[in-house]
Amino acid sequence: MEAKTLVLGVIGSDVHAVGNKILEISLKEAGFTVVNLGVLVSQKEFVEAAVETNADAIMVSSLYGHGEIDVRGLREALIEAGIGDILMYIGGYLVVGSQEWSEVESKFKQLGFDRVYPPSTLPEDFIPGLKDDLGM
Amino acid sequence: MKDVTFLVDIGSTFTKVTAVDVEKRRIQSQSSAPTTPKDVSAGLQNALEGLKLTRGELQSAQVLACSSAAGGLRMVAIGLVEDLTAKAAKQAALGAGARVLKTFSFQLTEEDRAEITQLKPDIILLAGGTDGGNTENILHNAKVLASLPTAVPVVIAGNRSVAQEVAQSFPASFSTYIAANVMPQIGKLQVEPAREAIRKVFMEKIIYAKGLTKASRLIDSIFMPTPAAVLRAGQLLSQGTAITKGWGDCLIVDVGGATTDVHSLGEGMPTKAGVVVRGLPEPFAKRTVEGDLGVRVSVLSLMEAVSARVLAQDTNWSESQVEDRIRLLNAQPETLPQDAEEELFDQVLGHQAVKLGVGRHVGRLSELYTPSGLVWIQDGKDLSKVKRIIGTGGVLINSRDPLAVLEGAQQESTSLLELRPESPNYFLDGDYILAAMGLLAQEQPEVALTVLQNSLREYELTRRDK
């Protein structure tokens, strides 16, 4: 079967690079075609890269605490670009202050993410589910 | 080895010939004659006769040529996303020496098809999708193009997975050429194969369509669009040969009546610490053409871009005087300056065209505030450390003060976010040989480099009072 293509990046003005590199390496090892946009990635770059590469999923990271603002409108932009039903995950450090995880999760789901992952999620924690979601 | 090589540049008004003595590595003689549009071989013959050579010398010499006659190489570039494959396709076409009439992105519509029909391009460059990426768009666009009323050669440089299928979408009357993807993956630009394919089509097809066939009997080989030859010369000058070191990063500026062309040779990586590069990578040899910046045909749009007020300040004229002169230059493009004031006026126009043209060519910095402080984002090439700027083209070469015109390229306190050369040295293509040496570079790079460097050194531009 053809390898599935994932677009990866850390959104907004966020420079936390380590987790992004680890994700790239482990997703490649798991057999995905990885388009890593790195850090400081704008919504526009996510959308355009997904369009050109005909990506199967977008993996957004946000660590620095402003993720909620940065991702607003991303799902809508994807709809505009004609790929509105693409699978989209987010992870990193989405909890700000003393929020409940379930609260955070439902907030990001409302923002258009199919799955939301808490801090220190390891690759092996979500890759099997990702393969499932992509019908692999 | 033949001792003399003739390098021919068939321009829209003049056909110029440069004879190079290959042994002595110098220009032997130069001559020019008006271009004869219907059959350019007559003009070429006249120019060759101007060299005052014996029949034997003429016959034994090798002749290489480039041409910008008959409107140059007119192209349409098509990609998927405007900032990605469409931009890459445009860059590939410009680098091949084309005039890019228009760049299209996403799915072509019926209106787009009508517009392309109107534009009558010589070649269409069709890209879209990274390798293994989107296939739908380029297949759709191929179908739309396949129904153009007249066949056009199409260079296909998109998603490799469907290149064959795209080619097969066209009826037999279309010639199609497959080249490697201009953007095989996000963040990777690969324009050389498409440029080569375009040159091949130009040689195989376009020179026939443009009445250059008869002249091609006088010419041995290598026929390329003149701007492509200029870019090659820049590449040679910058990178040198296996034996001789080049000059390093350079900028070449050509101000014309209709356009301002800027070529840069250099990687353009950040030269300052703490800068993050964004956007599509840039080709080492990059060419941009500003269709609204010219000193005659495009002088109205130049004034619009600069403002009459600034032109009035720089010339010490009133704004209405400026506007009158601009209208005259636009209506009668062959107007030449008659006195010192009018000369200064032309010089100011040239300076402003260079300033804007280079400003659009170079990369720029923008500030990004993050929770941990300020980050600098670089879009495009950092050319701040470029040490040599070369001026070419009739306007600069005939200017009384080409340095004043070219200095528009330089960094100023008001343009700090534009990554322009900070302290360059200026040179003039005073022998008008850049295109010629770009041609010669294909066969005799060592000779071409020596001739070019010697000629440019002769025309280094410096301020006497400095």
Ligand code: B12
């Ligand atoms: C190193 C670090 C930095 C370095 C980053 C260096 C670099 N270029 O990478 C520097 C010093 C620059 C930095 C700066 C800041 N940091 Co910091 N930083 C950290 C630190 C200590 C480690 C991050 C890291 O590399 N982790 C290791 C990697 C492997 O883990 P990861 O990134 O979480 O990724 C894993 C998982 O989360 C998951 N994952 C990640 N993304 C995704 C996406 C999907 C879809 C999925 C499924 C999984 C997934 O997979 C990865 C591999 O397992 C964390 C604290 C911590 N221990 O986490 C704070 C931390 C992230 N930083 C924080 C803050 C606040 C900042 C600053 C705002 C501080 C400031 N005021 O200056 C700035 C912001 C700078 C900016 N513009 O981005 C906070 C964020 C708090 C919040 N979100 O509410 C943290 C949590 C520290 C804290 N406890 O306060 N930081």
